Amino acid sequence: MDDKIKQIRFDTARAKKFFEESLAFTTGPVDLKNLMAEGDVTLLDVRLSADYEVSHIPNAVSIPKDELADNLSKLDKNGTTVVYSYNGYCDLAEKAALILSDYGYPCMILKGGFKSWKEDFRFVTT
Numbered sequence: 001m002d003d004k005i006k007q008i009r010f011d012t013a014r015a016k017k018f019f020e021e022s023l024a025f026t027t028g029p030v031d032l033k034n035l036m037a038e039g040d041v042t043l044l045d046v047r048l049s050a051d052y053e054v055s056h057i058p059n060a061v062s063i064p065k066d067e068l069a070d071n072l073s074k075l076d077k078n079g080t081t082v083v084y085s086y087n088g089y090c091d092l093a094e095k096a097a098l099i100l101s102d103y104g105y106p107c108m109i110l111k112g113g114f115k116s117w118k119e120d121f122r123f124v125t126t
Contacts, residue, residue, distance in 0.1 A: 026109050027109070029110065029117045032082055040080065041079065041080050042061065043061065046068065049062055049064055058125070065095055068100070072103055075100075082108050082110055094109060
């Protein structure tokens with residue numbers, strides 16, 4: 001293992017900051033389900049509209065990533081928006097979250113995306 005990487009790994013203060021930030025800006029399907037039950041979030045599906053029409057997480061708003069900057073008025077700037085895309089390998093959610101952050105919208109990303117919600121946890125879809 002590279003000595004620099006090993007040195008970083010033993011920097012527990014740096015690790016703590018990394019994990020705090022990761023937890024602040026990401027959520028898993030189980031925690032998202034709990035947030036939805038509490039009514040604390042807006043769900044944003046940034047996949048193509050055709051894929052949203054086939055199936056999506058209940059109550060999600062569909063704004064494809066390429067249309068997001070022109071449709072921000074559909075979102076609440078005073079609440080947290082949880083963004084999801086296709087799966088954990090798709091970076092559309094991260095790109096959308098960057099746009100939201102740039103415009104001052106608090107946001108998080110659903111780890112694993114729609115695929116994890118639907119296939120790994122088998123939660124309800126619409």
